[in-house]
Amino acid sequence: MDYLLAGLRAGIERALRSAAEAARDDLGIHPEVPLPEFTVEVPREKNFGDFATNLALMLTKPARRSPRQIAETLIKHLNLQECGVQQVTIAGPGFINFQLHPEWIYRILPQVETAGPDYGRSRIGGSRRVQVEFVSANPTGLLHMGNARGAALGDSMASLLSFAGFDVAREFYVNDAGHQIENLALSMEARYLQELGQAAEVPEQGYHGEDLIETARHFVGRHGDRYRDEAPEVRREKLLQYALDEKLTAIRETLAAFGVEYDVWFSEQSLHDSGAVAETVDILRGRGHILEKDGALWLKGSAFGAEKDEVVVRANGVPTYFAADIAYHKNKFDRGFNWVINIWGADHHGHVARMKGALDALGLDPDALDVVIMQLVRLYRDGEIVRMSKRSGQYVTLDELLEEVGPDAARYFFVMRSADSHLDFDLDLAKSRSNENPVYYIQYAHARIAGIFRQLGERGGTLPDTATVDYSLLQEEAERALIRRLADFPEEAAQAAVDLAPHRIAHYVHDLAGLFHSFYNAHRVIGAGDGLEQARLVLARSTQTVIHNCLNLLGVTAPERM
RNA sequence: GUCCCGAUAGCUCAGCUGGAUAGAGCAACGGACUUCUAAUCCGUAGGUCGGGGGUUCGAAUCCCUCUCGGGACGCCA
Numbered sequence: 001m002d003y004l005l006a007g008l009r010a011g012i013e014r015a016l017r018s019a020a021e022a023a024r025d026d027l028g029i030h031p032e033v034p035l036p037e038f039t040v041e042v043p044r045e046k047n048f049g050d051f052a053t054n055l056a057l058m059l060t061k062p063a064r065r066s067p068r069q070i071a072e073t074l075i076k077h078l079n080l081q082e083c084g085v086q087q088v089t090i091a092g093p094g095f096i097n098f099q100l101h102p103e104w105i106y107r108i109l110p111q112v113e114t115a116g117p118d119y120g121r122s123r124i125g126g127s128r129r130v131q132v133e134f135v136s137a138n139p140t141g142l143l144h145m146g147n148a149r150g151a152a153l154g155d156s157m158a159s160l161l162s163f164a165g166f167d168v169a170r171e172f173y174v175n176d177a178g179h180q181i182e183n184l185a186l187s188m189e190a191r192y193l194q195e196l197g198q199a200a201e202v203p204e205q206g207y208h209g210e211d212l213i214e215t216a217r218h219f220v221g222r223h224g225d226r227y228r229d230e231a232p233e234v235r236r237e238k239l240l241q242y243a244l245d246e247k248l249t250a251i252r253e254t255l256a257a258f259g260v261e262y263d264v265w266f267s268e269q270s271l272h273d274s275g276a277v278a279e280t281v282d283i284l285r286g287r288g289h290i291l292e293k294d295g296a297l298w299l300k301g302s303a304f305g306a307e308k309d310e311v312v313v314r315a316n317g318v319p320t321y322f323a324a325d326i327a328y329h330k331n332k333f334d335r336g337f338n339w340v341i342n343i344w345g346a347d348h349h350g351h352v353a354r355m356k357g358a359l360d361a362l363g364l365d366p367d368a369l370d371v372v373i374m375q376l377v378r379l380y381r382d383g384e385i386v387r388m389s390k391r392s393g394q395y396v397t398l399d400e401l402l403e404e405v406g407p408d409a410a411r412y413f414f415v416m417r418s419a420d421s422h423l424d425f426d427l428d429l430a431k432s433r434s435n436e437n438p439v440y441y442i443q444y445a446h447a448r449i450a451g452i453f454r455q456l457g458e459r460g461g462t463l464p465d466t467a468t469v470d471y472s473l474l475q476e477e478a479e480r481a482l483i484r485r486l487a488d489f490p491e492e493a494a495q496a497a498v499d500l501a502p503h504r505i506a507h508y509v510h511d512l513a514g515l516f517h518s519f520y521n522a523h524r525v526i527g528a529g530d531g532l533e534q535a536r537l538v539l540a541r542s543t544q545t546v547i548h549n550c551l552n553l554l555g556v557t558a559p560e561r562m
Numbered sequence: 563g564u565c566c567c568g569a570u571a572g573c574u575c576a577g578c579u580g581g582a583u584a585g586a587g588c589a590a591c592g593g594a595c596u597u598c599u600a601a602u603c604c605g606u607a608g609g610u611c612g613g614g615g616g617u618u619c620g621a622a623u624c625c626c627u628c629u630c631g632g633g634a635c636g637c638c639a
Contacts, residue, residue, distance in 0.1 A: 039581090041581095043581095043582075044582080044583090044584090044585090045582070045583075048582070052581095052582085054580095054581060057581075057619075057620085060619065066619090067619075091582075092581085092582040093581080093582070093619065093620070094619085095581080095582065138639070175639065178638085178639065179638060179639070180638080180639060205638095294637080295637090296637055298637095307564095308635090310637095311636090311637045312637095313637085314637040315637060316637080318637085320637070320638085320639090321638075321639045322639090325639090345633095346566080346567070346632080346633050346634080347633065347634065348634085348639090349565090349566050349567080349633075349634060350565075350566075350633090350634045350635055351634090351639095352566085353565090353566095373566075373567075373633095375567060375568075375632075375633080376632075376633075416575085417574085417575065417576090418575090418576080420567060420568075421567085421568070421575075421576095422567085422568070422631095422632070424573095424574065424575095426574085429574095429588085432601095433601060434601065436587085436588055436589090436601095437601075438587065438588095440601050441587090441601070441602085443601085444599080444601050444602075445602090447599075447601090448598075448599060448602085449598090451598060451599055452598045453598090454598085455598045456598080503575095503576080504576090507575095507576065507586080510586080510587080511586080514586090514587095517602055517603065518602090518603065518604085520598080520599095520602075520603085521594090521600090521602060521603040521604080522603075522604090524597075524598070525598060526598050527597090527598080540598090561599080562599080562601065
């Protein structure tokens with residue numbers, strides 16, 4: 001679909017480019033010198049017109065004359081016949097401003113109506129395959145706020161990318177191998193024996209959360225004391241498998257309740273079992289990036305532009321998490337993804353350079369991997385920070401959050417800030433049904449529109465045929481502002497996708513909802529008079545469509561009534 | 563010590579691939595409900611964009627430096 005705004009912008013850009021070429025002689029620009037990059041953007045200030053370009057400013061250096069002079073010359077060569085431009089002016093230091101015919105915005109609503117749920121969709125992804133890996137929490141406990149933020153961000157990014165025409169897969173990497181898993185087994189064993197009335201201690205490095213007590217209880221319910229006198233290895237293995245299964249199921253269910261579904265759950269252990277980890281180390285060795293020291297195998301720091309070397313296989317022969325992770329990322333590219341996105345907590349940022357370096361060392365393109373580092377979440381309740389510590393088991397879980405504030409508010413709050421900004425999550429605000437809560441503000445706009453259509457139906461009215469409506473009746477400032485903003489959505493969505501920035505959509509839809517509320521407050525829809533009522537009904541429906549599409553991308557529901 | 567993220571209105575944050583007079587929400591203050599939902603709207607007030615240098619026609623945005631927060635620097639994951 002060719003969107004109106006993008007089409008107009010592209011048209012003006014083309015016209016400017018050819019004008020600049022045609023003006024080379026007049027401007028004294030050497031034919032060999034390439035034209036500079038310039039922008040055609042929507043100016044912040046409305047009376048600067050619908051579009052503005054900095055082309056004249058960018059040409060000051062090659063043309064060696066004043067920007068306003070250049071602008072005048074450019075305008076002489078400018079052919080804007082196809083662009084719907086009414087007026088061109090030079091302003092400020094040398095910007096060229098374009099004023100379109102005021103009627104242009106009336107072509108927007110039919111576009112929204114035609115596309116409906118697909119309005120805003122684009123093909124910039126060109127079906128390139130992209131994988132988004134996120135949350136990937138250890139199955140050793142419940143999901144916490146960091147996981148929750150990662151879930152909301154990752155899922156929305158994936159939705160945005162898909163909306164932008166990428167072929168997207170959501171993946172959860174299951175850390176079912178390594179030390180933490182041994183600790184889980186030992187912790188489970190302790191809880192199991194405790195449950196059977198025996199004295200046992202959860203190891204200091206183990207998991208002290210209450211949830212494991214419950215898991216042990218469930219285990220006893222299923223297997224009784226059958227494993228009390230079993231050999232410890234057998235007992236631990238059995239307990240571990242049980243706990244992993246229960247934990248993963250719980251994680252899956254919690255995420256589903258949060259609106260997040262994965263395409264692939266990828267087991268770390270499977271990389272060890274299949275020999276992929278060993279094979280990856282062999283490849284690195286073959287490429288000369290491995291050295292042996294103190295009985296361990298190291299990835300040379302020089303392989304990833306670092307001073308330090310990193311252990312990949314310990315002296316005891318056990319590969320490190322890093323080794324498995326390299327194998328995992330190699331596997332991702334082996335599966336044919338062109339773009340691999342990971343969402344990691346700030347505490348993992350030190351890992352980024354190593355991972356990219358390892359890809360480089362494998363002969364893979366490190367730039368095909370993007371690691372989004374998200375900053376920490378701080379929870380506030382009653383104006384106080386809620387202290388959290390996973391080790392002691394003292395932390396607010398995602399389940400509790402969903403219980404307390406619901407999935408909609410939670411999803412919105414987690415994506416309304418950019419990933420690299422610390423997030424202060426105010427629990428009281430998130431669950432307050434008040435004007436302070438941005439989620440309700442947006443949902444309310446959607447519900448209000450639904451209310452209009454309910455009312456319309458009760459009066460026996462019907463939605464107008466979009467082809468017969470006279471949109472030019474929408475002359476009010478509030479109407480025009482609203483329509484104009486609807487035209488922005490396709491570009492907002494595309495930009496948010498390539499920037500991996502769902503918060504842009506959160507801001508956009510909040511702004512859009514505000515414009516609707518202003519309109520709604522100032523003007524009647526039903527009973528506005530024949531033609532005007534028809535036009536406003538379509539305006540309302542288009543607005544509802546875009547709000548709905550945005551909320552959909554953010555994983556927030558769009559209620560019909562509140 | 564090295565590296566990463568942040569510092570913008572009273573608070574929480576947008577804006578950051580350089581553009582024209584720096585924005586939003588909340589909080590504050592003053593108004594608007596016989597109306598399609600007042601979970602709303604309208605208005606007022608609020609700023610040395612952490613400090614200092616630099617780059618240029620132009621800097622919140624790029625570079626250097628300093629200060630202050632948070633995080634990372636393990637044969638943990």
